[in-house]
Amino acid sequence: MASLNMLIFVCISYVVLLFIVAFMADRLAAKGRTTWLRSPIVYTLSLSIYCTAWTFYGAVGYAARSGLEFVTIYLGPTLVMIGWWWGLRKLVRIGRSQRITSIADLVSSRYGKSNLLAICVTILAVIGVTPYIALQLQSITLSFSIFSEADPSGATYSETATVFWVAAGLAVFAVLFGTRNLDANERHHGVVTAIALEAVVKLFALLAVGVFVVWGLSGGIAETMARIDASEIGQWQMKSGRWTAITFLAAAAFICLPRMFQVMVVENDDERHLRTAAWAFPLYLLMMSLFVVPIAVVGLDLLPAGSNPDLFVLTVPLSQGRDGLAMLAFLGGFSSATSMVIVAAMALSTMVSNHIVMPIWLSYRGDGGASVSGDVRSVVLLSRRVSIAVIMGLGYSYFRLSGGGTALASIGLISFTGIAQILPALLGGIFWRGATKAGALAGLSVGFGLWVYTLLLPGLGVGLVSEAVFQQGPFGLSWLRPQALFGITGLDPLVHSVMWSMLLNAAAFTLVSLFSFPSPIERLQGAQFVNVFDHSSGPRGWSGSVAQVEDLMIMSQRILGAAEAQALFRRQVILQGGRGHLPDPTPTFLQTLERELSGSVGAATAHAMVGQIVGGSSVSVQDLMAVADESAQLLEYSSQLEAKSTELARTARQLREANEKLTQISLQKDAFLSQVSHELRTPMTSIRAFSEILRDTSGLAEDEHSRYATIILDEAMRLTRLLDDLLDLSVLESGQVTLNMREGVLMDVLDQAVSTVLAGADSPLRVKRRRVGENVVLKSDLDRLAQVFINLIANAQKYCDAERPELTISAHHIGGQLVVDLIDNGSGIPTDVQAMVFEKFARVNAEKAGGAGLGLAICREIMHRLGGDVTYLSGQSGGAFRVTMPLSLPKLAELAAQ
Amino acid sequence: MGRHVLLVEDEPNITEAIRFLLSRDGWTVNTHASGTDAVEVIRVARPDLVILDVMLPGKSGMDILRDLRDLDELNDMPVLMLTARGQMRDRDMAEKAGASRFMTKPFSNTEVLNAVRDLHAQASQS
Incomplete structure (x- = not known):
């Protein structure tokens, strides 16, 4: 008999092998050599995480208990894969173009990036999946216990310790490969490759046991068929209600389960893989289910009554002394359990960290927290790791609390029903533009509430819901009995729950959507989701990767400049150890490129640009806003x-x-x-x-x-x-002159000026005055004013070239100003020099008159100081100067009136 | 070779002073007070030496000198420039224009006499 130690050794070796495979795959992916990692076969095999320990062990048990009903679990996904692959394709396309990271992210994105919705979905998923994880732990533990019972050495075996270490080991594995780095697309090639390998192992193990049972124990197909006919499983007793409900549930779960969404949408590299998966995955399921009935029948025959039919896959070979085969079967079950737990933990951790932990952390950090991107990355990774640990812890706790007694399959179906509540919001979101966030929230809440009330609480045991409530309904309201809502009795509890929760969920979703208005961003996202095929480009083949790099090169050259871009690309080629001038589009390279570009155009723009070229993703509203x-x-x-x-x-x-x-x-x-x-x-x-x-x-x-x-x-x-x-x-120019302002009559000023000039002058200048206008009282510095008149009269005396020089002085008012014109009968000043006569040292006449050429400049300065001006009057017959000054005092005393 | 000087200067007192000095030194002194027709007057008078003021009414002494130097028959005529603006720039401009000697007002009488004699002697030797 196989010893327990041997089993543990095999187990650990197997896990090490998985580690190596995952590690190699990650390395290959990092180098960009992912051709076979991205093949449709790997994709199809990774989908097989649908087949958990529940299906591996449980299907046989299911068959042993309920006959062919187990087929429904396989029928649902098969129908989806074959009949609805175009719908899956739409999901995958949306996931790619919107860079969806989880089902919670998808629902939240569709309904205007509502984090509330994401939190709801996340909580629903955690509640729905935790029992499921516990189920896997239980299956591993049970299988261990089988070997332990059979262990001749009687090695000590502690169930609790086993569960704990299994949970811890799986958590470590998920942490190591699920959160090694942060990829914008959330793809984990290592994990996917490892679970693909596990898919092969579990299929091979189940087939091996099946072949052994059919040909080794029963003696051939015909004999086996005969045995089946003889057993009660062969009796075709189909309860159409349950069949329909379970098939529907399996189909819904296939789409909505976080781990299925992870491998089907998030990890999808190329939507064309769906074509292959559409026939290959049903084929896989067929092979998985092929020997379920024979094993169940033979197990019932061979093993003592009361043996756990869930473990026939292990116990049948063991009872026949086929330790190797049993070991293989154990590995198959182990594979089923571990692959499910790892992916589920990863998917849930992404949701918990992205939608619950990070928002809280960011708001706790306050503004500016997200500005240091490196900081956030490490926090995201840490929060994911902690989330994985917490989720595994939850699964472990659930297992400990529930005691692991319930039949495996029933936990699975309860989980399925919970997860299926996401379906209306999801389908409505991708096919109906009228769906709104309020509708989605209403549907989810109604469905979730009904599920908890009608299935989860009753399913967890009588302790949580009192017997009275079951019998009479809460508060004696009989129409609210958990398993007979609205007085409809006689239904199978599961069918009852599925029917009411899905019906009311969909109804609430539809009605609230119809009567609420979507926000602008919801409307935009709705259009993006529903018409995703109009908005995004089709998938690119992998042969196109060189073209992608060329596109990247062209774009980089535009943004960084040709020399810079070429240098960057060449460095990357050298780093990758390749030749030529174009590097492979590895994640590292793309990250580097994005970082370089973001230096020039900003992070969001760079991300959108690179994503557009490499991922074929359309630019989301969030991108545009960024x-x-x-x-x-x-x-x-x-x-x-x-x-x-x-x-x-x-x-x-x-x-x-x-x-x-x-x-x-x-x-x-x-x-x-x-x-x-x-x-x-x-x-x-x-x-x-x-x-x-x-x-x-x-x-x-x-x-x-x-x-x-x-x-x-x-x-x-x-x-x-x-x-x-x-x-x-x-003195005048510097403004330091002190003016001696006093009142006087213009006539007196002129009298003084004329007499000063003419006194002692030998030249015969005649001064003609019109004394009438001169009777004006003015207030001014009369001495300075006289200086101006003296200067002007002296000029006339010096320069007037008439035979009988004459100067006419006349005073009058023009526009509230007192104007005195002095006009002689000479030839005047030539027009071209009139402008400069007031400049310093300007002399017009050739002959010297003893002046320095400063007289008129001084006159002008004086008049400016007195608030007036002196100008040359052009257009007169002779030299003509006009002195203007303000009549500062309004009393124009006409002294002539005296 | 005679000792004929043409003085182009618009300041009558300066003209009289120079005329007095040179006459007593045995020069024939003609004077002219305007810049406008100075070139023509010099061309016609053909003096042995020209004393030219820079600031003249009508036409500056610099322009007159340039015009003189452009004329073939007058390009080696000794010219003593007088200026009341004693700046370096004026000296440079005068040299460029072809002045034989440059003198800043106010000058001492001996300086003028020496300059005139030197210039005349140089012109006679060549």
Whole structure:
């Protein structure tokens, strides 16, 4: 007999083998050589996690207890695979294009990324799947116990310890291969390959036992058929209600079970694999079920009454002394259990971590928590690992609590019914655009509640629901009896529960959907889901992977620049140890590329771009929003930049203007200094020259002597005048002049000016006045005003070139201003120089008149200080200046009225 | 070779001073006070030496000098430039325009006499 130690050794060796297979597959996948890993056969075999220990061991037991009814468990998936593969294809396409990570994610995505919905589905899944995991643990333990009973050495065996270590070992395996890294697509090639191997092992084991039973024990097909006919299993007694219900449940569970969704949708590499799976998987199921009835019949025959029919697969070979075969059968059952537990734990951990732990962690961390992506990755991985451990712990606890007594199959069906509650929301979501989040929530809650009330609680044992409730209903409401809702009695409890929960679930879902309005994002997602084939590209063949890399290259060149992109790709080729210039599209490479691109265009955009090319996924609304966010940030940033650059440009312009002004002022200053220098040096030259003449020349005539002395005197006075003028101008220009404002009459000012100029003048300038207009009282600095008039009259006296020089002075009001015009009868100032007569040192006439050319400049400065102006009046016959000044006091006292 | 000087200067007192100095040194001094027709006056008068003020009404001394140097028969005429703006830039401009000597006002009488004599001597030797 096989010793327990031997069994444990085989077990551990098998697990090590699985480890190696998974590890190699992961390595291969990392290198991008996944051709055979992604074959449709591997995909089909991975689907076989549908066949858990429940089906491996339980189907025989089921057959032994209920005859052919076990077929329904296989019938449901078969019908789905054959008759509804187009629906599965739609699911797979949606999963791919929306980067769905779990069934909870799918439902939540469809209904506007509702996390509430995701949490509901996750809780439902955890509650539904935990007993199922316990079931697997139980099956392993039971099989251990069979060997332990048969162990001649009588080795100590503790059931609890076994369960604990099995659970721990499976948790470690799931952690190691399910959460090794974070893949955006949540694909785990290692795990999938390992479970494909396990699928082969379990099929082979069951077939081997079957062949042994048929040919080894019964002596051939004919004899076996005869035995079957003889047993009561052969009696065809079909309860159509249960058949329909269980077939439906199996079909629904096949779609909705988290682990099935994981391998069928999430781990799917190519939706064309479904075509192969559509015939290969039913074939697999057929082979799995082929020998169930013979084994059951032979087991019932051979083994003592009261043996657990669930373990016939093990006990029949053992009873015949076929230890090797029994060991193989044990491995088959072990495979079934472990593959289911590992994938279920992975799928559930993804859901728990993504929809419950991470949102809580992120909100706990507050804003900014997600900005450090590396941080989040490690937290996600940790939360997944902890989730796996917790889920295994739950399964273990459930096993301990339930005591492991219940028949395996019934737990399975209870789980199935719970999970099936997701179906209406799921199908409605992918086929009906009118489905809303409220509807989905309503349906799920109703279905979940009914399931718990009518099936789960009663199924868990009488302790939880009192007998009274069963008999009379809660609070004596008989129509609410858990197994006879609305007074309909006589139904099988399972059929009853399935019927009411699914019916009311679907009804609630439909009605609430009809009467609620979807949010915009729900509407968008609904369209994306329902019309997924319009929105996403078809699958790409693996031969196309080179084309993909070329596309990536083209895109990268556009974003990073040709040289950068080529260098990046070449580095990757070298890292992969390949040749040529294009690397294989391995996850590592894609990750690196995405990171590089995100530096230029933002993480969300980079992800969407790479996903678009490699995954064939359509861009989801979330992606678009992220892209829009990034664009908005970029836009804001660039508009800030733009504003800054405008500001800089303005500052630069102001600086340039200031600089031009300064340059101009500097030029003016140079010119002014140069002029001053000239004006000073000229009289100095004469003074010096004649001084030297007077000193050095002996024998000068008296008149010469006196003339030269006069010249020196004149030039010295000219210098003095110049300096006076310069000082005057400087004071005026700097604004430091103090004005002595007082009231006076214009006539008096003019009288003073005329008499000053004409006094001692030999030139015959006639001044004509119109005294009527001059009787104006004004308030001004009268001395300065007189200075202006003196200057203008003196100019006329100097420059008027008429034969009989005449100056006409007239005063009048124009627009509230007092205007005094001084017009002579000379030839005036030529038009081209009129503009510059007021500039410093500007001299129009060739002849010198002793002035420094500052007179008019001073006049203008004075008038500006007095709030008026002096301008040249063009268009007059002679030289014409106009002095304007404000009538600061409104009292225009017409003194002439006196 | 005679000792004929043409003085182009618009400041009458300076003109009188230079005329007095040079006359006593034995020069024939003609004067002209406008820039406008100075080139023509020089071309016609054909002096042995020209004393040219920079700031002249109508046309600047620099322009007159340039025009003189452009004329074949006058391009080696000794020209003494006088300016009241004693900046380096004016000196450079005068040299570029072809002035034989450059003098800043106010000058000492001896300087003028020496300059005129030197220029005349150089012109006579060549």
